[in-house]
Amino acid sequence: MAEPQAVISRPARATVFLVVTVTPGHEDTVRGLLEDVSGLRRSVSFRAPADELACVVGIGSAVWDRLFSGPRPRELHPFVELTGRRHRAPATPGDLLFHFRARRQDLCFELARIVVERLEGAATVVDEVHGFKYFDERDLLGFVDGSENPEGPAAVDAVIVGDEDPAFAGGSYVIVQKYLHDLRTWNALPSDEQGRVIGRTKLANTELPDEIKPADSHVARNTVTDENGDERKIVRENMPFGTLGEGEFGTYFIGYARTPEVTEQMLRNMFLGDGRAAYDRILDFSTAITGCLFHVPPAGFLDDLPAAPGEREADEGATDPTAVTGEPAAGPTATDAEAAPADGSLGIGSLKGVRT
Numbered sequence: 001m002a003e004p005q006a007v008i009s010r011p012a013r014a015t016v017f018l019v020v021t022v023t024p025g026h027e028d029t030v031r032g033l034l035e036d037v038s039g040l041r042r043s044v045s046f047r048a049p050a051d052e053l054a055c056v057v058g059i060g061s062a063v064w065d066r067l068f069s070g071p072r073p074r075e076l077h078p079f080v081e082l083t084g085r086r087h088r089a090p091a092t093p094g095d096l097l098f099h100f101r102a103r104r105q106d107l108c109f110e111l112a113r114i115v116v117e118r119l120e121g122a123a124t125v126v127d128e129v130h131g132f133k134y135f136d137e138r139d140l141l142g143f144v145d146g147s148e149n150p151e152g153p154a155a156v157d158a159v160i161v162g163d164e165d166p167a168f169a170g171g172s173y174v175i176v177q178k179y180l181h182d183l184r185t186w187n188a189l190p191s192d193e194q195g196r197v198i199g200r201t202k203l204a205n206t207e208l209p210d211e212i213k214p215a216d217s218h219v220a221r222n223t224v225t226d227e228n229g230d231e232r233k234i235v236r237e238n239m240p241f242g243t244l245g246e247g248e249f250g251t252y253f254i255g256y257a258r259t260p261e262v263t264e265q266m267l268r269n270m271f272l273g274d275g276r277a278a279y280d281r282i283l284d285f286s287t288a289i290t291g292c293l294f295h296v297p298p299a300g301f302l303d304d305l306p307a308a309p310g311e312r313e314a315d316e317g318a319t320d321p322t323a324v325t326g327e328p329a330a331g332p333t334a335t336d337a338e339a340a341p342a343d344g345s346l347g348i349g350s351l352k353g354v355r356t
Contacts, residue, residue, distance in 0.1 A: 017252055029119065069307045132240060141194070142202055172295075175257075175294075238252060
């Protein structure tokens, strides 16, 4: 299996999330940047290797065929917008996702700065979020986030594409959403009522027993099982963010999965509900304002990109004379034979036999 990008790692202390759209006609610039990302990361990380700078790149459905020839990832498609009885998960523009993370914000910022500089005039940043670790892995609602992430081999199985799509084995899928919190309303709730909204205790971070956990709690809405009753997992790398002057506080949701269908089912449970609950009650306090889906190709894919659209056809046409003229290639002519060196050599390195 091809080496995956760093989609599974220890929780970061700092992140920068960039979502960009690619300007038509500038695909070659973007391809050049993608091929250099791993080298740029190494250059910045070299200054502080112990701080674990990583960069994961995701590629959206709308731009894939503008950048690459050949096959597409089997499950790559645009983010599916959801409109429920009360809440909505919007689909927003996004061709590329850059997920920078490290133990220091300056490393994330420096690599993000270089990437944006390289993309100047070729892409537009449509969403930029600087995330930070908040106490003991908590979000701004005060609850521990991501405690149900699988670990070890279970995480690899949940996140990394395998033999089901051999051309993209080692890749992954990622869905991102930016949520804004109504902290004033949330903080007016008693702590035990907040726990019922989430489905976990606030201080101890223990899941509520099934008999008292509400069906519309966040934990209940995000539990997805297969036909055998086994829970299907994703890896969340969520980060809190905020802007004090603008009163903006939120969580940047980022969920990696082997198939986007798992995360999409969770979102359907949250926004559309089912017979057990109309929607996820956390949505009364957290509003989704963005939504994008990307494929995360294996690391080697970025280092050695497939041919650009049109390049493969041009290369194939160059090896097949009939591709241009529709006629078979002509054999040697009498003039060609007359021009050949008498010594039987090919005349390489000499101007003998060349007529002007």
